[in-house]
Amino acid sequence: MSTFVIRGGSVIDGSERPAVKADLQVIDGVIATVGDVLKGDERGKVIDGSELTITPGFIDMHAHSDLAVISDHEHLAKVTQGVTLEVVGQDGLSYAPTNEQTQQEIREQLFGWNGNPTNINWNFKSVAEYLTYVDNGAAVNVAYLIPHGNVRMLVKGSEPGVATADELKSMQAIVEQGMKEGAMGLSAGLTYTPAMYADDNELIALNSVVAKFGGYYCPHHRNYGRDFLQAVTDCIEIAHSSGAPLHLTHCHMSSPQYHGKTELLFDLISQAERSGVDITLDSYPYLAGMTYLHALLPSWVQAGGIETMRMRLREPEVRKKVIHELMVTGSDGAHGNILNFETIVIAGVEKSLEFVGMRFDEAAKRAGKDPVEFYLDFLDAENYKVSAVLHGGHEPNVRSIMAHPKHMAGSDGILVGNRPHPRGYGTFARYLGVYGRDERVLSFEGAVARMTGRPARRLGLADRGLVKKGYRADLVLLHRDSVIDRSTYESPRVPAAGFVNVWIDGTPTLWDGVRTDNLPGRAVRNSLQK
8 A cells, every 4th residue: 555645634744843734645655745635636545644643754863673674574663663764784883794704703792782583694795785685675664874893894803903004995995885885874883892993093084985975974982981072072073084974873971970961062062063063963762771791891802702702701810800990990891981780780691591680780699799700700601692781871961962953863772682671662652752742851843853854864865754745655643642652671572552554655564553564664775876
């Protein structure tokens, strides 16, 4: 069904303008009319929208569904809350480009983000191969960022060290090829190996290539803790020097010294704009984060990959040094902080299911061990395939950041693990129901714009993100008064409430709240590839 009429709905068009009552006609997957559709002019099915709200399909600006979009045809986490496009390849690590040497290492490193699906062939050597696989059909549309960590791994491996001039040229060639194949930009994960070993000159050189193709730079920057402001300043300088627009992803200020001080971030953004930097940001509406657990270790001990790290950590002197950094001086993998095991909750494991959902200090007590000793032993016993939810955010900062005029929505949703973060199933419904309708931190129209019109502009999409004549019919039909997130930290895989229908190019992926069998999602490539 790609031709239909929705009669009398309340249309929120994604531009932040107030809702208006209007009919909406879709013909062959394209919005043909927003206004009055005369009786007798209807084509296809007529849907009564008189008690419902119509919005553009939602865009997740920071998704970790890289494998889920091609291995899980239902993809309920996103379809059931109105998502029609996800931007993957985030945090500098994903599954393309790779070669035979890097594929296994990346699989092991990212197990805590994406698991190990066995129903697909996911050895993608190029961005083109990945996007072509998506074109076979998915539950949502997919846009891709070239992961800087992959690029570095292909040229320099997983070892520390500044890239030579020849290595930089090789990296630039890989980035150029990825952009030609349809990538939207470059992501970086500068607290993850191997990207954390790169200097800013490397990032400027690669983003200079991205800028030529109209792409943007999307960094998980070097520090979200005590050096947060310096890390943002460095990102701005990279963008300024390279000419690439900057998108600060999962931009939260959780470290205690920044509580109540979001104006410091906003001042940097204003200064960047005055200097000519095109800057935007996204965040998720929760206080906790999530990642794979060994990411918190010092970078030097992670060099060389999982097996090398495992052998290092079995050496008593190395283990002693690591413990000192984790508990006394701070680990660069933990943004310069020491670990607080009361705030770390075990989310996903391979073997020790009895510890899932427990704080690390509680699990250590059950095991009869000191928490940091238990942490290292647990990683080894679980083959470093552990994910964790990390608590410690600041609600006033979360609200202040989401109210910023450059803000967009990104779930950062990790969908695998025994008990993952609820943001995977709840981010968009939570923005609408909690912060848009109930708490009024945002207007409802403003909440919609943060997940439709604004991200579409960042991605350079000229035919998506708005309810507008001539635009693709990526649409959501919802109950404004009842839309809400229902996923929790204890029960994270509960679909959101209030969503009725969702369409991609006029084809329904959700109908009367139930997932259809349709797979209309395709790869969305950069503007040069359209």
